[in-house]
Structure formats: structure tokens, C-alpha cells
Amino acid sequence: MENIRTRFKFGNTADDVRLRRRKSQLYAKEDASRFNSGVLRISVFAVAFRLLNCFLVQSSFVPDEYWQSLEVSHRMVFNYGYLTWEWKEGIRGFTYPLFFALVYKILHYINYDSVNLLIWLPRIVQALLAAFADVKFYFFTRTLENDDVAKWTFFCHLCSWFTFYCCTRTLTNSMEATLTSLALFYFPLPGSKTCSSKKYLTLVAMAVLIRPTALIIWFPLLMYHFWKDDNKLRLITHNYIPIGVLTLVVSTVIDCIFYEKWTLVQMNFLRFNVFHGVAEFYGSHPWHWYFTQGFAVVIGPHLPLFIHGCIIASKRYRVLLVTVLWTIVVYSFLPHKEFRFIYPVLPFCMVFCGISLSSLKTWRRHVAYCLLVTNLLPALYTGLVHQRGALDVMKHLQTLCDTTSSTTRPQPDILFLMPCHSTPFYSHLHCPVKMRFLECPPDLGQEGYVDESELFFRDPLHWLRVSFPDLYSLPTHLLLFDVLEKEISVFLQENKYVKTAAIFHTHFAEGRLGGSIFIYERH
Known part of the structure; x- marks a missing residue:
């Protein structure tokens, strides 16, 4: 019993109080270090995962x-x-x-x-x-x-x-x-x-x-x-x-x-x-x-x-x-x-x-x-896979930027015959080539208003012939979904357009959005 009392008394000395305080400080530092290490691991993993996410x-x-x-x-x-x-x-x-x-x-x-x-x-x-x-x-x-x-x-x-x-x-x-x-x-x-x-x-x-x-x-x-x-x-x-x-x-x-x-x-x-x-x-x-x-x-x-x-x-x-x-x-x-x-x-x-x-x-x-x-x-x-053609087609168009400084080839003039805003634009090309797409602003109160995109798809062949009555006004490149190709094939043949690329877009073609995007170039 005496030894036990001695140990208890010893545990209450000033030295032991300081020792316990020191240990609690060390434990706190260890907990903080473990927490910081956990934060670092979670952070590194999250950054790596989202960067992989980004590129996928x-x-x-x-x-x-x-x-x-x-x-x-x-x-x-x-x-x-x-x-x-x-x-x-x-x-x-x-x-x-x-x-x-x-x-x-x-x-x-x-x-x-x-x-x-x-x-x-x-x-x-x-x-x-x-x-x-x-x-x-x-x-x-x-x-x-x-x-x-x-x-x-x-x-x-x-x-x-x-x-x-x-x-x-x-x-x-x-x-x-x-x-x-x-x-x-x-x-x-x-x-x-x-x-x-x-x-x-x-x-x-x-x-x-x-x-x-x-x-x-x-x-x-x-x-x-x-x-x-x-x-x-x-x-x-x-x-x-x-x-x-x-x-x-x-x-x-x-x-x-x-x-x-x-x-x-x-x-x-x-x-x-x-x-x-x-x-x-x-x-x-x-x-x-x-x-x-x-x-x-x-x-x-x-x-x-x-x-x-x-x-x-x-x-x-x-x-x-x-x-x-x-x-x-x-x-x-x-x-x-x-x-x-x-x-x-x-x-x-x-x-x-x-x-x-x-x-x-x-x-x-x-x-x-x-x-x-x-x-x-x-x-x-x-x-x-799904809807990747809209981005892949811009990679093909990027090659046209090299021709903007050429004097032997005609300057690119690109027309997107697709539902409006189907692809990115200059942010994915970054060169001031001439580009145009079918516009579709909403009706803001104009009587009998029909947007350009809707007018085109009502009768594509008629719209093209009216918009480009002579050879000098024709675009050098046309972009279109595959579902439109048959409908304007006569115009393409008459004006010597040749298909230069067919780019996969989606397995689920719907309405005016086809499964592939075609690039036609005029020769």
C-alpha cells in the first residue's frame, strides 16, 4: 500500500504536471500534423482527379x-x-x-x-x-x-x-x-x-x-x-x-x-x-x-x-x-x-x-x-464519345489559319450550315478568318419574324441559291451534318464542292443534328 501511495503522490508533483502538459502538447501537435497530412492527401488527390477529369x-x-x-x-x-x-x-x-x-x-x-x-x-x-x-x-x-x-x-x-x-x-x-x-x-x-x-x-x-x-x-x-x-x-x-x-x-x-x-x-x-x-x-x-x-x-x-x-x-x-x-x-x-x-x-x-x-x-x-x-x-x-465532333471539327479548321497569310490560295470563307451555335467559334480557332453561321435570335416583337436558321432548314437548296447567286459570292468551305448532305447535293455538285473530311459526332443522331459532320471545300 505504501508503494501505491508513493506512486500516486509522485504523480501529483510539479514535475509530473509539467510532464503531462508537455505530453498533451505533443499529442496536440501530432493530431494537428496528422490532420494537415490528411488535408494534403485529400487535396492532392482531388487536384489530380479533376485534372484527369478535365482531359477526359x-x-x-x-x-x-x-x-x-x-x-x-x-x-x-x-x-x-x-x-x-x-x-x-x-x-x-x-x-x-x-x-x-x-x-x-x-x-x-x-x-x-x-x-x-x-x-x-x-x-x-x-x-x-x-x-x-x-x-x-x-x-x-x-x-x-x-x-x-x-x-x-x-x-x-x-x-x-x-x-x-x-x-x-x-x-x-x-x-x-x-x-x-x-x-x-x-x-x-x-x-x-x-x-x-x-x-x-x-x-x-x-x-x-x-x-x-x-x-x-x-x-x-x-x-x-x-x-x-x-x-x-x-x-x-x-x-x-x-x-x-x-x-x-x-x-x-x-x-x-x-x-x-x-x-x-x-x-x-x-x-x-x-x-x-x-x-x-x-x-x-x-x-x-x-x-x-x-x-x-x-x-x-x-x-x-x-x-x-x-x-x-x-x-x-x-x-x-x-x-x-x-x-x-x-x-x-x-x-x-x-x-x-x-x-x-x-x-x-x-x-x-x-x-x-x-x-x-x-x-x-x-x-x-x-x-x-x-x-x-x-x-x-x-x-x-458523345457529341465530340463539334470540337474535333474545329481542329480541322485550325489548319486553315496558315492560309491567311498566303497570296496563292484564296482566303478562307467558312459557312456553317448547321443549327446555330452547334460548334465553338473564334475561341477555338484564334485567327481572324472569315466565318459565318446561321443565326437564330429569338422573336423580340417583330411581326412575322422567322430566324435565319429556320428559314434555311425550310428549304435549304432555295436558300443557298438565293444567298449565293454567283460564283464570286460562294464560301470556300461548307460545314454540315450528314443528314443535310442529300438535300443540298445538287448545289454541292453544281459549284464543285468536294468533301474533304467526315468527322464523327454522335451515335444518337436526332433531327437536324446528324451522326457526322462533313467539311466541303470548293475546288
């Missing part, structure tokens, strides 16, 4: 990927190119194109503005931002759940075929999804240890600045934050109003500089797309489309896990589920619908998928394997 996506998705970003940026820096009707009417903001214009300007300044760098560097930048958002998303779930749930949620997020397909593209929707993931990290969800009102509101404001419809997603979350906050007046006066006003002022200044007149883009966007229904000109779907098709395609094979996760998730995640449902419902009221519009809700969905997968215990590795395979196939097919 070699297809086109929608025209806005180029015409609302890179084409505008190219014109801002190099002073030639084409601006679509949205930029003439002032319904698009210059903030997002300015981001890539700065990249272009740096390349131009150091004399490294090669066409390949102009194409790939903006996408690499987008990939790096997506990787940063991936890391933040992982640590967001780790602050709310244990490490096991965080890892499976991160796995589900990286597996998503639609995220793989979209996140490295230069789409405003891609940047909106990236900023949404970053803002979610700082959002004051119950149990979160990283919440910061100013940071998340700044990121939300940036998302709305780039794409005004981001407010649809964040509206229920903003209302939830307001309802839960103890000091509502301070939240409004110190966060909501200052951040909102500052963002609007910065946006308006940028737009007024580049439009060279007073322009409030957000008001114009609302007026054209909601009050005048201009977006409906580009197609409409039934109200239930997102519920019956859109959401199922975007979430893909994750759907069963998402439904299961919604059932078993704790109450604090209800606001995320409400946000997903709210977004789908609101977008369902808009006649023009696209898969990419609801892409930014995927991070919310992945939280539920991760909770579901981690709860399966015995079966989760088998389910994870199935999830990986079923997402990998559509990710690789849509990234490497």
Missing part, C-alpha cells in the same frame, strides 16, 4: 459552354469574334467572361496565346476550382458526421457521372455548382464547426452575380438562416444588405464599363426570361419533366441511395432536402428546361447518398463497386 472530357454539351463565356472573353481581349443577341440586349453579365479574359490577357501579354492554351487553360482553371470545392465538401461532411460517413459521401460525390461531365466545363452552371459547394462549407447548419455568415453569403452573392437563378437554390437556405439566427436585425444590416449591395454595385460597374452604357443585367435577365418568356423560344417541356426525367438523369445511379438517405438522415438535414425539392418545383414552373439547370443541387443530394451508403455496413463495398461502374460508363462515354 473532350465533347461538347450545350452552346453556352462557349458562346456565353469563352467567345465573349476572346472578343474582350483580341477584339474580334461574335457576340450573341443576349450581349446586344444586355441580359448577360461580363463578370464570368472577365474571369477567363484575364487568363487570355496574361497569355497574350507573355506571347503564349496559342490556340491549345486558349482552349485548355480556362478548363484547367475550372478543374482546379472544382477540386478546391471537392476538398471543402469533404470537410463539410466531416464536421457534421464521423470520418466514415465523410469518406463515403466524398466517394459518392466523386462518382457522380454528371458532375464528372459538367464540373470542368466553362459553363456558368459549373461555376454556380462550385460556388454552391464552397458556400455550403460555411453555411450555419446545426452541428457545423466551420460556419461563417459573411463567407457563405459572399460566395452565394458571387454565384447569383454569375447566374441570377442561383438565388432559387439559396432562397430556402437564406430563409432558414434568418429564422434560426438570434439577432435577425444584425444579420440583415451587417450581412445581407452590405454583401448584397456591394455585389450588385461591383456587377453593375463591370457591366457598365464593357457595355459602355448604363446596364442593369439582373433586371434585363428577369424581364426577358420571365416576363417575356424568351427562353421558351429555345424549347419547352411539360411541367413534370424534372420529376419524371430530368432529376433521375442528373443524379443517375445514385437515385436509390438518395431516397434511402432521405429516409434515415437526421432532422438537421431536412433543410437540404427542402432545398432540393424547392429548386425542382420552381424550375418546373419555367417552360424551358435543361438538365444543367438543376446540376447545382447535386452536392446536397450527395450528403444523403453518403449517409445511406455508410449505413449499409456489410453490403456497402458491393454497392460502392456497382455505383462506380454504373457511373464510370456514362461518364466516359459522354466525355470521350
Whole structure:
């Protein structure tokens, strides 16, 4: 007993207290070192994965990927190119194109503005931002759940075929999804240890600045934050109003500089797309489309896990589920619908998928394997095969840039006989050759209006003969989908056009979009 008492007394001496304090400091440093090492590993993996993701996506998705970003940026820096009707009417903001214009300007300044760098560097930048958002998303779930749930949620997020397909593209929707993931990290969800009102509101404001419809997603979350906050007046006066006003002022200044007149883009966007229904000109779907098709395609094979996760998730995640449902419902009221519009809700969905997968215990590795395979196939097919012709054809046209300085060959004059905006334009060519495409601005109130693209496809042969009545007015090169070739074959033969390239585009030809793109050159 005496020895035991002695040991206990010894354990309470000043030396032992200092020793225990020293050990606790060492343990804290070791924990911090282990945490930093984990952050580094996750970060390196995310960057490597998204860069690989970037280079494995070699297809086109929608025209806005180029015409609302890179084409505008190219014109801002190099002073030639084409601006679509949205930029003439002032319904698009210059903030997002300015981001890539700065990249272009740096390349131009150091004399490294090669066409390949102009194409790939903006996408690499987008990939790096997506990787940063991936890391933040992982640590967001780790602050709310244990490490096991965080890892499976991160796995589900990286597996998503639609995220793989979209996140490295230069789409405003891609940047909106990236900023949404970053803002979610700082959002004051119950149990979160990283919440910061100013940071998340700044990121939300940036998302709305780039794409005004981001407010649809964040509206229920903003209302939830307001309802839960103890000091509502301070939240409004110190966060909501200052951040909102500052963002609007910065946006308006940028737009007024580049439009060279007073322009409030957000008001114009609302007026054209909601009050005048201009977006409906580009197609409409039934109200239930997102519920019956859109959401199922975007979430893909994750759907069963998402439904299961919604059932078993704790109450604090209800606001995320409400946000997903709210977004789908609101977008369902808009006649023009696209898969990419609801892409930014995927991070919310992945939280539920991760909770579901981690709860399966015995079966989760088998389910994870199935999830990986079923997402990998559509990710690789849509990234490497489907609709790649729109980009591959621009590589063929790049060879024509060498003839612009030639005096023996006629200067290239390229006409795209395709649905408007089917391919990129000068951002993927980077030389001022003469190019023209069939234009399709919407009806802005002109009586009996029919756009040029529609007029052409009503009677292609007649349109060509009227537009080019003599040999001197003929383009040197024609680009068309294979489905049009037979209809204008007489015109091609009469004017000595020869097919010089046939480029695969898609296995799923539909309407005016064919399976291959043909290049005809006049001899």
C-alpha cells in the first residue's frame, strides 16, 4: 500500500504536471500534423482527379459552354469574334467572361496565346476550382458526421457521372455548382464547426452575380438562416444588405464599363426570361419533366441511395432536402428546361447518398463497386464519345489559319450550315478568318419574324441559291451534318464542292443534328 501511495503522490508533483502538459502538447501537435497530412492527401488527390477529369472530357454539351463565356472573353481581349443577341440586349453579365479574359490577357501579354492554351487553360482553371470545392465538401461532411460517413459521401460525390461531365466545363452552371459547394462549407447548419455568415453569403452573392437563378437554390437556405439566427436585425444590416449591395454595385460597374452604357443585367435577365418568356423560344417541356426525367438523369445511379438517405438522415438535414425539392418545383414552373439547370443541387443530394451508403455496413463495398461502374460508363462515354465532333471539327479548321497569310490560295470563307451555335467559334480557332453561321435570335416583337436558321432548314437548296447567286459570292468551305448532305447535293455538285473530311459526332443522331459532320471545300 505504501508503494501505491508513493506512486500516486509522485504523480501529483510539479514535475509530473509539467510532464503531462508537455505530453498533451505533443499529442496536440501530432493530431494537428496528422490532420494537415490528411488535408494534403485529400487535396492532392482531388487536384489530380479533376485534372484527369478535365482531359477526359473532350465533347461538347450545350452552346453556352462557349458562346456565353469563352467567345465573349476572346472578343474582350483580341477584339474580334461574335457576340450573341443576349450581349446586344444586355441580359448577360461580363463578370464570368472577365474571369477567363484575364487568363487570355496574361497569355497574350507573355506571347503564349496559342490556340491549345486558349482552349485548355480556362478548363484547367475550372478543374482546379472544382477540386478546391471537392476538398471543402469533404470537410463539410466531416464536421457534421464521423470520418466514415465523410469518406463515403466524398466517394459518392466523386462518382457522380454528371458532375464528372459538367464540373470542368466553362459553363456558368459549373461555376454556380462550385460556388454552391464552397458556400455550403460555411453555411450555419446545426452541428457545423466551420460556419461563417459573411463567407457563405459572399460566395452565394458571387454565384447569383454569375447566374441570377442561383438565388432559387439559396432562397430556402437564406430563409432558414434568418429564422434560426438570434439577432435577425444584425444579420440583415451587417450581412445581407452590405454583401448584397456591394455585389450588385461591383456587377453593375463591370457591366457598365464593357457595355459602355448604363446596364442593369439582373433586371434585363428577369424581364426577358420571365416576363417575356424568351427562353421558351429555345424549347419547352411539360411541367413534370424534372420529376419524371430530368432529376433521375442528373443524379443517375445514385437515385436509390438518395431516397434511402432521405429516409434515415437526421432532422438537421431536412433543410437540404427542402432545398432540393424547392429548386425542382420552381424550375418546373419555367417552360424551358435543361438538365444543367438543376446540376447545382447535386452536392446536397450527395450528403444523403453518403449517409445511406455508410449505413449499409456489410453490403456497402458491393454497392460502392456497382455505383462506380454504373457511373464510370456514362461518364466516359459522354466525355470521350458523345457529341465530340463539334470540337474535333474545329481542329480541322485550325489548319486553315496558315492560309491567311498566303497570296496563292484564296482566303478562307467558312459557312456553317448547321443549327446555330452547334460548334465553338473564334475561341477555338484564334485567327481572324472569315466565318459565318446561321443565326437564330429569338422573336423580340417583330411581326412575322422567322430566324435565319429556320428559314434555311425550310428549304435549304432555295436558300443557298438565293444567298449565293454567283460564283464570286460562294464560301470556300461548307460545314454540315450528314443528314443535310442529300438535300443540298445538287448545289454541292453544281459549284464543285468536294468533301474533304467526315468527322464523327454522335451515335444518337436526332433531327437536324446528324451522326457526322462533313467539311466541303470548293475546288
